Amino acid sequence: MKKWTIVLALVFSILLFIPTKVLAVDYTIEHTKIDAFLQENGDVQVKEQHTYQFDGDFNGITRTLIPKEHSLIENVQAFENNQSLKIKQEENLYKIYRGGSDETITIDLSYTIDNGMEIYTDLGQFYWPFFDSSNESTYENMDIYIHPPQSTDDVLAIGYDEAEGTVQSTKDGMVHFALGEVESEENGDIRVAYDATLFPSATVIEGKTIRDDITAEIEAYEKKMAAYENRQDFLRGFAPYVVGAFAVSLLILLITAWRKRRAILWEVARNSIQHSRLPNQEMSLPATILYMKSMAANGDLLSAALLDLVRKGLVERKNEREFVVVNHSTDYHHEELFIQWLFYKIGKDGRFSLDTLETYTKDKKNHQSYHDHFSKWYKAIKAEIKEHSLVDQKVTLRWTVALGSLLLIAFTILFGVHDLFMWMFFSILLSGFLFIFALIYQPRTLKGARIKYYWDQFSSHYHNMDTKQWNEWMTDEQMQAVIYAIGTNNKGMLKKNETLLHNIPTANDGFHSTSNNDIIFLMLIASTISSNFQEADNTVSAATGGSSVSGGGAGVGGGGGGSGAF
Template sequence: MKKTIILLAFVFSIFLLPQDVYAVDFSITNTEINAYLQENGDVQVQEQHTYRFEGDFNGITRSIIPKEQTKVEGFQAFENGKPLEVELEENVYKVYRSGSDQKILIDLTYTITNGVEVYTDLAQFYWPFFDTSNESTYQNMDIYIHPPQASEEVIALGYDEAYATSVIASDGVVHFAMGEVESGTKGDIRVAYDPNLFPAASLLADKTIRDDILADQAELEQERQNYENRQELLNRISPYIICSLSIYLLLLVTVAWRKKNSRLLEIERSSLSSQFLPNQEMSLPATMLYIRNMSPSSELISAALMDLVRKGYVKKDGESKFVIVDSNTDFPHESILIEWLFHKIGENGVFTLSDLSAYTKVKGNHSTYSSDFAKWIQAVKEEVKQSHLVEKKKGLRWTIGIVSLLTMLFAIILGVHSLFMWMFFSIILAFALLLFAIIYQPKTLRGHRIRQQSKKISLNYDNISEKDWNDWMTDEQMQSFIYAIGTGNKSMQKKFEQLSKSLSLHSTTDHSMQSHDVMMFILIASTLTNQFDKADSTVSASISSGSVTGGGTGVGGGGGGSGAF
């Protein structure tokens, strides 16, 4: 059960939780960037960003990471022509404009010195206005590149998000209509003109670049063609792969279900008539822990202590005092429990509830207490493990896990090729197979038998009569009570109290004494459980985070992005 919860939490963390948590709720609904190339090689940039805020805000941010051998100078911000306060931190410009629940338009202007690279045959503006460090989605982005004067000789090329988005106007202005640009993506733009348009700019290198640009253009086109071919192939084979995986998963579930049912039928045919007490295939603590799906509780300690009394290893002396009679127990976890309660918490083989209260009041004992409890639980779990109640099926589960991993890789490939419907189905199948691989540990005949007996005990305990109760020996009654306490079965505990009270009112003196002892155990169990709950200690961990400023992932180490604060 715990493994299932952990897996589901992991799945939800991937699909439901955002990757970044912002203090300000905003969206950038429209972005328009105009880059005016100057004859001296500088580039004057004008940006207009439309922000929509929900709640309070203090301003916006614009990070600009310049390429090597370039600078960004003269950064200014305006709203309706009114200048706004700007503060620079590393490569992030903070524009102060506070408000609440508003739509605002912010104009930014700055100059990129040496933004145009001049070569012997062409002059290019090759720039990343954003890169993978960008944490905000641009819902609509348009970038315009303006030459110093009209020109017919233009080469335009976009990379990644900017690929195949360029339109060249008759006057040489290039429009990159990029539409929505997701956060964490990049899209370098590259525009080349006749170098004679930049007479005041210095020659960057005495070489030609036209062939390089055309080679890039051909390579991108070939990559696009290969992408489309792969997309078509994947779209064609996906239905068969998804169908095959679905059938595989269905067969796994069907075989597991039929195997379980066949074992349950075999148990039903060979089950004993007694339905009020569990068969002693394991110790009572191990049986109770198994019934609780290996989830320990405070009641389990109370039940285990009373089981030691029932078996004669410990005797009850008065209302809240227990004394060791015999330390040679049947199971290692019983010896650990005696050592823990009677020698660490208690003294000289004597344990009282006041000892427990005094011990847990000392903060320094909490760590040791938790450690000893974990040691005891581990020993009980070891008995459960050695009883072979489940089949590990490691080979099958590893095979299914590998299939799940391959299915997830296939889903990623489908996502890369924009086949989102098939990607969705693949992800569902991948996690379904992974879940099956994690939780599939079929119970053995013994495991099913103990589980079925537990269900029958819980269902039929209300039907037990006073005659049946009176016919039971004290040991059987105590087993029943200990089982009810250890498994947390409230209806069984209530029935047990009713029968004990009835026995006290209508039976002989011996039975009345026996009933008095049982009621005493009920009181002690409740007190012990409460004391154990108080022993829990919590540990808080603090998480510190920091950031490191570095180069961008765009061309030439440049890049940037937008945000708000």
């Protein structure tokens, strides 16, 4: 007995913690038809027909019926093919039991709204919300029909919210509200009024009339619709000019930008020579690498920055994993920050090793400090790039285009509100293109284009360089080329480095032995340094959270309702 108690407790616990969505029934309410038959005594007999399509197992459907003040829902019954179904009531929620799986079913409901009408001296009105904002389901297609006690031509009808503009009066006084699709959590009250003489046995609210109020509301709605149609006609004629003007403007912007870019590239190519040799260094190597790759700082850039300090003689390698500062005469602010960070924050007394880096980043207390120093160093490199004015910000043009994009969004909303969906689509498309243009358009200056052109030329010719050409270079040029390949992670250049590595004279050859050994060292340990920096960055990024850088009755009079399934 104790064993079964434990098992049941475990099962109950598991069910308790299963997400609600897992247990939810998958269904669609394909069609809902509601017929309300107004009675002479002021009651309303309602018949509803709901067609559900279920995907998976189900136990039945639900219908929430919330009465208005001074009214009452009575005698709720459910049928399928004239066969009575079990109903369980929980306050205003009615559960209709009809289980199955993967079926389309049609359920008929009937009930009486006791005192559902309001009878005034001149008119009797049925003012009712068959659903309200507490409804959790979408009705794919809803039709509501109001039937008077007798045939009549004297009828006033109006709908609100989702029911607005859906009135289709027919002969004999029956009113059809063709709502179509009704989204969940929406209100939609219907209001129909007939001459009070049609309800002789109902209780009359003496001394008060409502015809003028309803007529005024209908007239106000008709005026609103007339104004809406006038605006729609105006916008339909105006839309081609608006969309056309913005389309032409975008085309002019793109053509102008393309022509200016071609002119700058032509000027750079005209004044350049084939760069098989290393371009003149106009910026530091880390800044050049970052500018050429337009990337976020990563292990390759960190590795290149460290090896560049070795090249410049500011840092000396002790072995494959350890480095020491030998000179503090830096040329750039980011070099100073880099040395302070690596050799005095992570390392100690001017000494840094990859083992120290691993130990430092494994301690969670150091993660924020790592992130902060990393960001300062990265921003300092970007500041150096900015000082050289390599891109034209085009601030005035970009702001103008951005404001134009916002103006077009305003037209997009107007087109959508007035059901001009084709023009709304074109407006959204153009607005998006304009916004993207304003966001990213920063053309290279002549200097920026020249630097990119020279380094691109160098990279493409580097692949075809033979050993003789390589050996004719100064050692510093060779080291810059190797570091550039490492920092940009240029696969072709890195592969070429491997080829050159086998042909570099070593100490045993007696030719540039020390310098050549330095180059060999750079090539051999580059991947190790990059992977260590990348692992450190990933560790910190994971810790810092990013890269280093039931219905209440919302209808009229408190009434309402909704539909669902279980």
